[in-house]
Amino acid sequence: MAVATSERPNRQVDGGFRAPVGNTVRERFTQLVLFLATCVALVVLVTLLVDIVRDGVGGLSLNFLTQYTSRVAENAGIRAGLTGTLSLMVLVALMTFPLGVGAALYLEEFAPRNRWTRLLEANINNLAGVPSIVYGLLGLSVFVFFLGFGRSLITGALTLTLLVLPVVIVASREALRAVPREIRDGGLALGATPLQVALRQTLPAAIPSILTGMILSLSRAVGETAPILVAGAVGSRRADNEPWNLSEAYTAIPIQIFDFVKRPQEEFQIQVASAAIIVLMTLLLFMNSAAIIIRNRYARNR
Amino acid sequence: MDQRTSTQSQPTTQPIRLETGTAARTEQPTAGSAWSKDTGAGAAPDRSATRHDVVFQARDVSVHYGSAPALVNVSLAIRQREITAFIGPSGCGKSTFLRCFNRTNDLIPSARITGQIDYHHQNLYAKDVDAVEVRRRIGMVFQKPNPFPKSIYDNLTFGPKVNRMKVDFDEVVETSLRRAALWDEVKGKLKQNAYSLSGGQQQRLCIARALTVDPEVILMDEPCSALDPIATAHIEDLMRELEHDYTIIIVTHNMQQAARVSDRTAFFTAEVESENDDRRFGRLVEIGDTSMIFSNPNDRRTEDYISGRFG
Ligand SMILES: Nc1ncnc2c1ncn2[C@@H]1O[C@H](COP(=O)(O)OP(=O)(O)O)[C@@H](O)[C@H]1O
Numbered sequence: 001m002a003v004a005t006s007e008r009p010n011r012q013v014d015g016g017f018r019a020p021v022g023n024t025v026r027e028r029f030t031q032l033v034l035f036l037a038t039c040v041a042l043v044v045l046v047t048l049l050v051d052i053v054r055d056g057v058g059g060l061s062l063n064f065l066t067q068y069t070s071r072v073a074e075n076a077g078i079r080a081g082l083t084g085t086l087s088l089m090v091l092v093a094l095m096t097f098p099l100g101v102g103a104a105l106y107l108e109e110f111a112p113r114n115r116w117t118r119l120l121e122a123n124i125n126n127l128a129g130v131p132s133i134v135y136g137l138l139g140l141s142v143f144v145f146f147l148g149f150g151r152s153l154i155t156g157a158l159t160l161t162l163l164v165l166p167v168v169i170v171a172s173r174e175a176l177r178a179v180p181r182e183i184r185d186g187g188l189a190l191g192a193t194p195l196q197v198a199l200r201q202t203l204p205a206a207i208p209s210i211l212t213g214m215i216l217s218l219s220r221a222v223g224e225t226a227p228i229l230v231a232g233a234v235g236s237r238r239a240d241n242e243p244w245n246l247s248e249a250y251t252a253i254p255i256q257i258f259d260f261v262k263r264p265q266e267e268f269q270i271q272v273a274s275a276a277i278i279v280l281m282t283l284l285l286f287m288n289s290a291a292i293i294i295r296n297r298y299a300r301n302r
Numbered sequence: 303m304d305q306r307t308s309t310q311s312q313p314t315t316q317p318i319r320l321e322t323g324t325a326a327r328t329e330q331p332t333a334g335s336a337w338s339k340d341t342g343a344g345a346a347p348d349r350s351a352t353r354h355d356v357v358f359q360a361r362d363v364s365v366h367y368g369s370a371p372a373l374v375n376v377s378l379a380i381r382q383r384e385i386t387a388f389i390g391p392s393g394c395g396k397s398t399f400l401r402c403f404n405r406t407n408d409l410i411p412s413a414r415i416t417g418q419i420d421y422h423h424q425n426l427y428a429k430d431v432d433a434v435e436v437r438r439r440i441g442m443v444f445q446k447p448n449p450f451p452k453s454i455y456d457n458l459t460f461g462p463k464v465n466r467m468k469v470d471f472d473e474v475v476e477t478s479l480r481r482a483a484l485w486d487e488v489k490g491k492l493k494q495n496a497y498s499l500s501g502g503q504q505q506r507l508c509i510a511r512a513l514t515v516d517p518e519v520i521l522m523d524e525p526c527s528a529l530d531p532i533a534t535a536h537i538e539d540l541m542r543e544l545e546h547d548y549t550i551i552i553v554t555h556n557m558q559q560a561a562r563v564s565d566r567t568a569f570f571t572a573e574v575e576s577e578n579d580d581r582r583f584g585r586l587v588e589i590g591d592t593s594m595i596f597s598n599p600n601d602r603r604t605e606d607y608i609s610g611r612f613g
């Protein structure tokens with residue numbers, strides 16, 4: 001033994017623990033490139049924000065939020081768009097939650113693993129990638145004409161529901177899948193039925209992630225213009241806007257922005273449109289923050 | 303210890319491979335048995351029987367996952383209010399076999415079970431047997447502590463709630479925690495999340511949770527493998543305590559544990575069956591009193607495994 005040890009090549013390191021020169025340089029260089037890539041995104045975002053805030057902040061006032069639109073830029077407001085967007089949000093949430101979570105629960109917890117289920121899953125995943133304007137056309141032909149809902153609030157809400165449903169289903173399934181198998185086993189071992197386990201253990205454990213996914217998809221829906229434009233939101237609605245009247249015509253903030261930009265006067269194109277964009281972005285910021293808060297609180301409770 | 307030695311001194315005359323502790327029965331359970339949903343919750347397990355009554359009689363039980371056999375032709379009896387340990391190298395089908403006793407294999411789509419398991423003369427796999435009801439009366443504790451991500455209190459009331467047991471929840475919580483030797487440690491923080499407990503406490507909570515639905519049998523699948531030696535000792539003490547009222551089957555890879563806590567030990571192995579087929583099937587090698595298995599086993603393979611000479 002002693003002989004073998006002494007014959008082993010001496011592994012004394014000459015250069016101590018210094019890294020080979022090439023490695024350090026390559027490492028630094030790669031990091032720099034990655035940092036610059038981040039900067040590009042950041043610079044674009046900041047420029048955009050600064051530009052919009054500079055143009056629009058002058059047009060912001062309480063009146064801007066509470067007044068209907070007008071032919072005169074100083075009097076124009078986005079009350080119709082704001083109430084329309086908020087009612088769309090509530091309606092879409094009310095319809096998406098049960099449908100999306102129900103479908104996700106079925107697919108994740110109960111569906112037999114067969115060809116039919118796989119086909120269904122593949123379809124849902126593909127639907128999540130369909131361009132939003134296609135949903136607009138679907139809404140136009142099905143809700144406006146075929147079902148005769150006309151160009152009304154409910155048509156817009158249904159169209160947006162169809163748009164976000166696949167995303168919500170996919171996100172909810174992932175949330176359910178993240179609930180450890182052991183929790184289900186524990187419930188079943190107590191003599192609970194699979195349905196009881198799904199509704200009382202698995203779903204509650206997944207609800208924070210489901211909500212996060214819901215809010216993020218809602219904020220996508222709220223910013224959408226094309227589908228509801230095609231499915232009949234009106235561009236400039238002046239008065240009598242009752243946000244809860246499902247069969248009434250409606251508008252939404254993105255639609256109003258689109259309308260403002262199309263007008264000939266420069267005040268509308270720049271100041272009023274930018275002010276409306278600020279409102280929309282603030283709304284989205286709030287929704288995304290809510291999603292992050294829910295996620296963080298959930299992470300802390302674990 | 304004393305109490306166990308006394309049971310070990312009972313003469314063991316049964317043949318080792320196949321237990322025929324009770325005469326072979328051919329009668330099938332009658333329809334509308336205690337397993338059907340409607341009569342379920344009311345039927346309390348009969349605890350008046352004497353110690354050596356047979357709770358489970360497994361006959362020629364084989365389990366396949368898809369077309370691959372995991373366990374072949376296992377026959378043995380589990381006796382009432384004893385601790386039976388399943389030991390053997392990993393992959394020999396101990397967990398698979400354990401899951402047969404409360405029909406959790408039913409939840410694995412690819413699993414297929416043949417043979418018969420009688421529970422108090424009733425075929426567990428008969429048509430009119432409700433697997434959910436089986437799982438209520440035959441509790442299970444898992445390898446990794448798996449409390450629900452809820453309060454300690456809610457963990458313990460879930461079982462009684464889903465089984466619509468007409469009980470005082472506070473009382474159930476306290477009794478089950480006391481039985482699981484956890485009451486003194488958690489009585490002041492029942493509303494706290496169960497995840498705030500240590501691993502050993504979580505596992506005792508899971509045992510308490512299993513007790514809340516008043517099972518007759520508790521199946522434990524390597525309940526200490528995620529725990530430190532002190533927590534393990536706690537659980538072992540607890541098991542010996544529970545043995546007075548419950549029938550326990552424990553899978554363990556720790557032979558000292560089997561020797562310490564169990565009354566009887568079943569040794570399983572997985573061997574290549576033939577030269578032109580290298581698939582391994584789990585098989586029962588032998589079952590007998592723990593003292594006998596550890597001191598004087600009938601089979602060479604048991605001896606090799608226990609003395610650490612196993613390949
Ligand atoms: N859910 C499953 N699906 C397919 N094969 C399984 C499943 N569970 C266990 N097996 C297989 O069955 C055999 C026995 O496994 P298991 O019962 O877990 O053994 P043990 O508990 O003795 O380690 C192993 O070969 C394992 O791969």
Ligand SMILES: [Mg+2]
Nearest residue numbers: 396397398553
């Ligand atoms: Mg196992």
